[in-house]
Amino acid sequence: MKLTTTASAQQPADGIAGWAAGLVDTLGGPGAGLAIALENLFPPLPSEVILPLTGFAAGQGVLSLASALFWTTLGSVVGAVALYWIGVLVGRERMHTLWGKLPLVKASDLVRTEEWFAKHGTKAVFLGRMVPVFRSLVSVPAGVERMPMPLFVGLTALGSLIWNTALVLAGYWLGDRWDVVGTYVGVLSKVVLGLAVVGVIAYVTVRMRGRSEDRRSS
Known part of the structure; x- marks a missing residue:
């Protein structure tokens, strides 16, 4: 049975959905x-579209749920x-070199980030x-910090299984309304991205004020 030709279902013929369906x-x-795998390498490819669509395909008999x-x-x-291997190839020394060329940052900031990842890296990778x-x-930071590969793979597999199962099952249960999942997860993605942008703006603002105060004191 072809997913893109199921008469009773919404037909994902165009865009990313059509590509994934194909x-x-x-x-x-x-x-x-x-x-x-490509979604991981190119984040603009949304898992909130691919995973529910895969669940929908399982519901249509294109593949089994276990296979999905x-x-x-x-x-x-x-x-x-x-x-991870990109992070390994970049390495700590090159990361410090690149970091040192960025405006409004200090070497101590990267050191603190590394210390944080060393302490909380397992939770960061899993969650x-x-x-x-x-x-x-x-x-990428997991590779830079050389997290043991078996640990990285195990945490990644477990966290991915939870996320994938939730979205695949949602698409499986919703049937031809699988695209509803993408709407809600898309909102969550925008919220997360918005918070990250706000965090960056706040960081830059604090750095700019700190530099202004240093100049005045000198």
């Missing part, structure tokens, strides 16, 4: 896994490991897999 139609579970969960979780791990936007980003 992968699932052609490759089944591995296609869903490939889509999620297995392959999407495997895809999440593969994509995360690729980003980060369930937070839109940061799902992909959290893998």
Whole structure:
């Protein structure tokens, strides 16, 4: 049965949904896994579209529910490991060099960040897999800090399984209303991104004020 030609269902013929549907139609579970692996590497590809659509496909008999969960979780791990190795290749020395060239930052800020990750990195990797936007980003510092690979893979797989299961099952249960999931998760993504932007603005403002005070005191 072809997902894109199911008469009784909403037909995801265009855009990212159409692309993901084509992968699932052609490759089944591995296609869903490939889509999620690419979503990890290119965050603009939304998991809130791909995962519910995969659940919908499982409900239509294109693939089994177990296959959907297995392959999407495997895809999440593969994509995360690729980003982890980018962090490894960047390394601490290069990261410090790049950081030192950025305006409004201090070397001590990066040191504190590294200390925080050393203390809370396991929670960050696990919980980060369930937070839109940061799902992909959290893998890079894990690589920079050389988190043990078995630990990273285990935390990533567990966190991804929880997130993927929630969205795949939502699409499975909602049927041809699978796209409703993307609406709500999309709102959450915007909230998270908005908070991150506010945090950056607040950080820059504090830095600018600190520099102004230093100049006045000198």
